[in-house]
Structures are given as C-alpha cells and as structure tokens.
Amino acid sequence: MLTALLLQLFGDDPRRETGVYLLLTGKRTVSVLYAGLRAHILQWLLLYPTLARADYQAAIAQLIRAGALVKTDSGLIVTDKNAQVRAAQVIQLPAAYRPWMGMTAFDQRLTLAVQAVSENGAGVRHYRPAVSDWGVQQQVRRWYQGTQPRVFADELQGLFEALPQDAGDVLAAGFIGHAFVGSAQADLATQMRRTQALAQLVTRLDEDPQRWPQTAALWGGRQPIFPRTQTQIVDLLDQGFSREAIGQRLGVRPSTVNEHLLTAAIMGQALPLEGLYPAAIKHAFDQVPDPTETNYQTLLSQVPASDFFQVRLFQILQFQGRWPGND
The missing domain is CATH 1.10.10 (Arc Repressor Mutant, subunit A)
Known part of the structure; x- marks a missing residue:
C-alpha cells in the first residue's frame, strides 16, 4: 500500500527521496518547500506526519527493485508509467486536502465529539473514550460545555448532506457512538479515503463557518503551519x-x-518587491536570458549585484507566474 502512495509523488524530473519524505512528514525548511513547489507536490505537506523513516526507505527500495523508480545523480525518476497508473487505482491521493486543515487533530476531536453527543444523548455517562489522548479529551470537554448537542447533530447531518455520498459513508464508518462501532481503519487506502472525506467536510466549514458554528468551533479554523x-x-x-x-x-x-x-x-x-529589489537589480532580473533558469549560481552570475535571497525569490515568483516582468 505504501509503495502505491509514494510512487505517485515522483515524476519524470529527478526528486530527492529524502525531500519527499520530509515534505510528507511536515519538515518546513525552504529547501524542502522549494523542492516540493518545483515538483508540484507542495500540496502534500504534512499529509503523513506519522510515517516512519524506516518504512519509507523500505518502500522506496522496493520500488527501485521493481524498476518503477530509478536513481540518478539528481534524484529518483519514474520509469514505469503503467505502474504509476495502477498505483493511483490502489490509493487515491486526497485531492481536497490542504496542509492548513489540521486533519489529524480535527479527526480526533470530531470522533470523540460524535461519541460524546451520542452517548450522552442516550443517557450514558460512563464509557470508554474513542480517543485516549488526554489533551484531545480536554479540548472536546471544553467544546461540549459551550455547545448544544442537538444543534451539533443537526449541523453534522446538514454537512453530510452537502458532501458526496461516498464521503459521508466513509466518515460515518469511522465513528463510534451509542450502540454503534464503526469499522476500523485497517489500511492506508482507507486512511486516505477518510482524509479526503474529512478534507471535503473542512472545505465546507472553511467556506461558510457561520452556517455550521458548532462544528466550525470544534474544527478551530485554519491551522497556522508556520x-x-x-x-x-x-x-x-x-x-x-x-x-x-x-x-x-x-x-x-x-x-x-x-x-x-x-x-x-x-x-x-x-x-x-520594491522593498526587496532596488530598481537596477529588478531591471537586471527582467533582462536575464532565461528567466526559467533553475541554477541559482547561473542567475547570480548574470545579476552579480544581487544576493542568494533575491535570486531564489525571483525563481519562486517566476515559477509561480507572479514575477511582475519588465516594466
């Protein structure tokens, strides 16, 4: 399963295996983020924060042995496109996911909140919490004190109706409530489906938090990642x-x-940019022969009055299509 997920994060351009791992687990240095930007995988920052390094390395080694990936001096490239297509059929990357969603923490709070509302609604005061983390339990306890269980239940029903049916089914299957125990998340494919469904729910909360105030309060809004x-x-x-x-x-x-x-x-x-580039240096960057140049040393030699920061920022903005160009 892990090989199917990882294979989709590589492409025709060489990508450093360590960089991909650090992106997935949430390392937020400029080098990791810039490599993720260039490789079009920046969206997957923090997607798998619990991924063990040993498991990652073993999966990469398996892909290399199978011939799906090959090592070059600059990194790994995909050599078997058919294997990549098959991998996407085994595990679908959660397209709705964004790093600021705070998925892991919200999933725990939502799971415990649903259980608390369900059990308390049935008059049960003593039960085994679905989430053992004491901090999460305290967060949900404080939230519960300021919520109206019936309103929350109605909100959640409305949110589920606003989701695609398969997303609602995936989320509901993971809940625990009075006289109901959902299916366990047995494999990585199921985890990614749940991440996708939860991300679709968070997208709706982010778009209109006033419509779903109790659930939005449980989520807590966009999470700062820096x-x-x-x-x-x-x-x-x-x-x-x-x-x-x-x-x-x-x-x-x-x-x-x-x-x-x-x-x-x-x-x-x-x-x-006016505070970062004197006019003469800005003009010099406008005139470089190849603005898509990826080697910062080449650009530095073409604009010798600049520094590394100015070169790298130029490369970032050019890649994103945000460099203002020649005035």
Whole structure:
C-alpha cells in the first residue's frame, strides 16, 4: 500500500527521496518547500506526519527493485508509467486536502465529539473514550460545555448532506457512538479515503463557518503551519522595513529573515518587491536570458549585484507566474 502512495509523488524530473519524505512528514525548511513547489507536490505537506523513516526507505527500495523508480545523480525518476497508473487505482491521493486543515487533530476531536453527543444523548455517562489522548479529551470537554448537542447533530447531518455520498459513508464508518462501532481503519487506502472525506467536510466549514458554528468551533479554523515570527516579518516588510531593519527589530539573524520571507513566497503570500529589489537589480532580473533558469549560481552570475535571497525569490515568483516582468 505504501509503495502505491509514494510512487505517485515522483515524476519524470529527478526528486530527492529524502525531500519527499520530509515534505510528507511536515519538515518546513525552504529547501524542502522549494523542492516540493518545483515538483508540484507542495500540496502534500504534512499529509503523513506519522510515517516512519524506516518504512519509507523500505518502500522506496522496493520500488527501485521493481524498476518503477530509478536513481540518478539528481534524484529518483519514474520509469514505469503503467505502474504509476495502477498505483493511483490502489490509493487515491486526497485531492481536497490542504496542509492548513489540521486533519489529524480535527479527526480526533470530531470522533470523540460524535461519541460524546451520542452517548450522552442516550443517557450514558460512563464509557470508554474513542480517543485516549488526554489533551484531545480536554479540548472536546471544553467544546461540549459551550455547545448544544442537538444543534451539533443537526449541523453534522446538514454537512453530510452537502458532501458526496461516498464521503459521508466513509466518515460515518469511522465513528463510534451509542450502540454503534464503526469499522476500523485497517489500511492506508482507507486512511486516505477518510482524509479526503474529512478534507471535503473542512472545505465546507472553511467556506461558510457561520452556517455550521458548532462544528466550525470544534474544527478551530485554519491551522497556522508556520511560526508567528514569519507573520511579524512579513508585516514589517509591508510597513516598509528593510530586511536588515527587520532582523534588528526582532532580534533575529538575517538568514532567518530571508528564510521566512522565502517560505511565505513559496506558500503564495504576496511580498512588496520594491522593498526587496532596488530598481537596477529588478531591471537586471527582467533582462536575464532565461528567466526559467533553475541554477541559482547561473542567475547570480548574470545579476552579480544581487544576493542568494533575491535570486531564489525571483525563481519562486517566476515559477509561480507572479514575477511582475519588465516594466
């Protein structure tokens, strides 16, 4: 099962196996995120945070032995397209998933909340919690104190009606309630189907949280996937501070400022380029012979007055189609 999932994360372009693993498990360095962006797999950040390194390596080795992947000096490439098609039939990647959804934590809270509402509604006060994590239990207890169980049940029914029937069926099958125990998530394919269904539900909560207030409160809204420092750095840049001044104001190293700004750009955030590129350097980047150049050293030699940060940001924005071009 794991090989079927992993094979879909590689392509014709070489991809570092370590980079793919770190993306899946949630490593958020610029190098990992930039590689994910270039490979069109950035969406799968944090998709599988519990994946053991040994299991990942064993699955990759199996794919190499089977001839589905081959090693090159730059990384792994897919050599068997038919195997990749078959892999997608075995495990479907959850297309609705986004890293900010906080899927693992919300799945636990939702599972326990459904059980609590069901058991309490039947007058049962003592039962074995479906989720053993004490922190999750406390979160659901606080949520329950401020909720109206009947309203929550109606909201959940409405949400299920708004979902495709197969998504509702997958979610319902994983719940535990009074006189009902759903099927266990026995394999990775089932887990990915549940992730897809839960992501479809979260999408509706995100689109209209006022329509589903009790369930939206249980979800908690979009989860920050980067530290507060990054928001502070971007805010200060928007206010007109230079990179150097931001570092001094926040007491962080210039490399930290650069890393947070590049990460923000990779994740699609708009940055005021006038504060990052003097006019002459901006013009020089507009004139480079090949704006799609992937080797930063080549671009650095073509715009020698620039630095690594400016080159990498140029590459990110060019790849995303967000570089403003020649004025």
